Amino acid sequence: MTIEVKFFASLREKLGMDSVRIEARPGMTVREVWDQLTERDYPVNTLCAINMDYARADDVVNDGDEVAFFPPVTGG
Amino acid sequence: MPAFLYSQPLAPLHELERYQNAHLRPGSYGASANFIGTMRDFNAGDDVQLMTLEHYPAMTQQFLDRLCEEASSKWPLVDCLIIHRFGEIKPGDPIVLTAAWSAHREDAFAACRYLIEELKARAPFWKKETTGEKERWVHDV
Numbered sequence: 515m516t517i518e519v520k521f522f523a524s525l526r527e528k529l530g531m532d533s534v535r536i537e538a539r540p541g542m543t544v545r546e547v548w549d550q551l552t553e554r555d556y557p558v559n560t561l562c563a564i565n566m567d568y569a570r571a572d573d574v575v576n577d578g579d580e581v582a583f584f585p586p587v588t589g590g
Numbered sequence: 591m592p593a594f595l596y597s598q599p600l601a602p603l604h605e606l607e608r609y610q611n612a613h614l615r616p617g618s619y620g621a622s623a624n625f626i627g628t629m630r631d632f633n634a635g636d637d638v639q640l641m642t643l644e645h646y647p648a649m650t651q652q653f654l655d656r657l658c659e660e661a662s663s664k665w666p667l668v669d670c671l672i673i674h675r676f677g678e679i680k681p682g683d684p685i686v687l688t689a690a691w692s693a694h695r696e697d698a699f700a701a702c703r704y705l706i707e708e709l710k711a712r713a714p715f716w717k718k719e720t721t722g723e724k725e726r727w728v729h730d731v
Contacts, residue, residue, distance in 0.1 A: 523644050523716035524727040557731035566649035568712070582646060586729040589643070589674065589715025590627050590686050590706060 515540065515577035519547060522584035525560065538575055545571040547581055559586055591662050593654030593672040595645065600675050602626045602687040609671055614691055619668040623698035624689040625706045631681035633719060633728070640720040641679045650674075653713050661690065661704050665697040672705055676715070 517538045521531050529552055538547065544562050548571075562569050563582045575581055606624060631638055654672050661670050668691040675685050688709065690701035717728040 520646070522646055522714070523718070524730045528731075560731050563646075563649060563714075566646070566652050582649070584646065584714060585716060585727065585731045587710075587712060587714055588717040588728040589645075589713045590710035 517547070517575050517577070517579045517581055519551060520580065520582040522582065524585050525583055529554075538577075542575055543572050544569055544575060544581060547575060548583060557585075560584070561586065591658040591667075591670050593651065593658055594674075595647070595651060595654075596673060596675050597677045600673055600684045600687065602673070602684045605673055605687060606671075606689055609689075610691075614669055619691040620693050621695040621698040622689065622691045623695070623702035624687060625702055626684055627686040627706070629679050629681050629683050629685055633721075636719075636721040638681065638719045638721050642718045642720075643676045643679055643685070644716045644718065645674075645676045646714040650676075650714050654709065657705060657708055657713070660708075661701045664704065665690070665692060665701045667692050667697065667701055670701060670705065672709065674709070674713075674715070 515538055516535055518535050520533045521529055526532055545556050548556050556571060561584050564573060564579050629641055658670050658672060670690040673687045679685060688702050688705035690698045692698040719726055719728060
């Protein structure tokens with residue numbers, strides 16, 4: 515199955531990745547997606563989303579999902 | 591109960607008046623409360639010349655739309671509005687407008703505050719500041 519992974523703000527710059535499409539295996543979690551794409555430990559304050567809803571690192575991804583990783587938000 | 595994302599400069603008082611004239615029936619509300627957030631020229635002890643506001647377009651829009659719906663379900667509002675900038679912003683530029691209209695002031699104040707507090711806590715925006723020759727993200731991982 516295929517998923518799309520996006521990185522934002524400082525994470526995008528540090529990892530040098532904006533958006534990538536990867537093959538994921540059934541039952542894969544958000545944290546395992548991170549581990550497959552990066553050499554870094556999962557930062558404790560990183561936020562993630564699946565299909566534009568906030569998610570947890572141990573949530574499972576599904577075929578066609580859009581997974582996003584981003585730092586703490588600073589809008590307003 | 592709309593939310594808008596602007597790349598162009600935001601004139602909040604003009605937008606407020608324009609929205610109110612176009613969408614709110616005179617006499618249908620007795621209170622309107624609004625909050626305007628503006629860019630400072632200082633942060634964390636440094637002068638700031640420029641800020642770039644990044645967002646996650648589809649998620650940010652969905653988040654702000656839902657926030658308007660939540661506020662309208664929590665308080666008896668006649669209407670509410672959010673407008674937020676993204677892109678390059680200069681000191682003194684308005685960044686965000688939240689507004690709520692209701693029959694009475696308690697609900698308008700509470701909803702307006704809820705909109706800006708939830709937006710600041712959870713809406714996917716990220717500020718990058720330019721201070722002198724350097725750039726820095728306001729919060730980092």
